[in-house]
Amino acid sequence: MDEQRAGTEVETGAEPVAETPATPVAETDRGEGGGAGGPGDGEGRTSPSRVPAWLRTVGRGWRHPRLRWPKRVALALVLVSVLSLLAAGTALRVNYAGDPAPGTQTRNRDALWMGHAWVDGRKKDADVKALAKRLRATGIRDLYVHAGPLEHDGTLPESAYPKARWLVEAVHRELPGVRVQAWLGDVLATEGEVGMRLERAATRAAVVRSAGQILDAGFEGAHFDLEPLHSDDSNYLSLLDDLRRVTRAHDAQLSVAAHQIDPLPNLHSVFGAFTAHPKWWSQSFFGQVARRVDQIAVMSYDTALPLESLYGGYVAEQTSLALEVTPKSTDLLMGLPFYYEDNMDHHGSAETVAAAVRGTRLGLSRTDRTREHFGVALYVDFAAREKDWTAYEEGWVR
Incomplete structure (x- = not known):
């Protein structure tokens, strides 16, 4: 998930990246006649x-x-x-083959990631009314509204979310029962010199204070997206334990955006050894995180897979792997790509909402079709196209 993208959104959505024309490669010079490279040269x-x-x-x-x-x-x-x-x-x-089982659709526990414009003054009452019209007949119960980013030292300026209380009250008025959570994130210094360092106790303590701060501002939960977060990070688990005590004291939700799970055992270790970017979490670590939060949303996009069938099959596998280790009391949400990009990490023609929904339903059907605490999370409101909403509504809601 792109922290910078959330803070600088445009309402028209992301534009595809133009492909760079390939540079023609010169052919080998093969001479003619009896000279070099010709018949006199034999072959x-x-x-x-x-x-x-x-x-x-x-x-x-x-x-x-x-x-x-x-x-x-x-x-x-x-x-x-x-x-x-x-x-x-x-x-x-x-x-990706087969048919999803009946009943593997919304449990009315879905979520929507939303950009910073909702809390910095750019959005008005009319925008909330339009949002309510869009969401009223869906299964969305939680809004993850970008209220950060956190500073690298874990602090959060109050100036980052001046319209937070207005938004919460407006949503409650137009969409009773829908919760508004603060989406807080930052870049971790796990693969570079710049970023947040969770190994510092003072930084973790500041993050916990920031969570209490945004809950006091009216938000009904804290949703954390810290990247790139490597598997088996004990400092992250310690942070979640401390955050859970704060959110429970406020009767609020603690939710996180989670990395994908190893599609093959220990793949994150192998990948990390060659690239310094492990990408995946172990299934065991995913389960440890899931046991510490109220909601865990898998960022099941940006897979680099080139075909819709491969991507859908991958989402089905990720759904099954996550279900196997997530407590039944924790909301497990599978991310849907509500945006279009075309680059090495994300092929828009392959990573479609329709494929993600079908893959999610197939994984749910095969692993735990009656799981109640389950849903999807839509990323992200400001880049969504009408076809994304249609695919979600027709494939998951109806």
């Missing part, structure tokens, strides 16, 4: 005189008898990688 190969000396040296080294077994090992590794990718793709396609 049309490039003349040795045109091959750089370093390349000829590499070629001779690669053909050395001592490299016979290393070459076989390298080839075997390539084949294993290719076969693994094919197997994974097949498994995801299989996950």
Whole structure:
């Protein structure tokens, strides 16, 4: 989830990123006639005189008898990688097959992530009325309204949310029963020098005070999105324990945005060893987080998968993995991509709301079809298109 995106939203939604035209690659110069590269050269190969000396040296080294077994090992590794990718793709396609079970639709516990414009004065009463008209016939019960970001030291300026109380009162008036939670986030210094450091006790204490501060301002819950958060972070678990005491004292909700779960055991460790960005959480760590909060929303988007069937199968798998370790008393919400982008992390043609809804229903059907504390979370209001709302309503609400 993009913290910066939430604070600088535009009402027209995100625009697709234009593709960069590929640079043409020059073809190999093959001579004609009896010259180099022509019929007189036997097979049309490039003349040795045109091959750089370093390349000829590499070629001779690669053909050395001592490299016979290393070459076989390298080839075997390539084949294993290719076969693994094919197997994974097949498994995801299989996950996307079949029909969702009857009754695997909204439990009226859904949520919507909303931008900063709702608390900084840009939105008015008319906007709340329009929002109420949109949400009234849906299953949305919680609004995660961006009220941050937190400072790197864990503090939160009150000037960041001047219209918070107005919004809460307006929503209660137009949408009785819908809760307004403060969405608080920051970049963690887990993969760079700049950001929040949860290993500092003073920083964690400041975050807890900030939670009490926004609850005193009228919000009915605190929703935290701290990224990139690596699996098995004990400081994060300690922070959640402290936050839970504060939210319970205010009779408020504690909710978090969660990373995706390892699709294969320990994949986060393998990925992290090569990229310094582990991406996933272990299933065990996800369960530890889920046991400490009232709501946990999986950020089940930005998967880099290129096809709708693969993405839908992946969401089905994520739903099952999350259900297996989330307590039945905790609301588990699967994220829906209410935005369009086209880049390496997110292929808009593949990551559709329709595919995410179908995948969510399939995972629910196979794992715990009667789970009551379950729903979806829509990301994000200011980038949503009409087709996103239609897919949500037709696939999940009706």
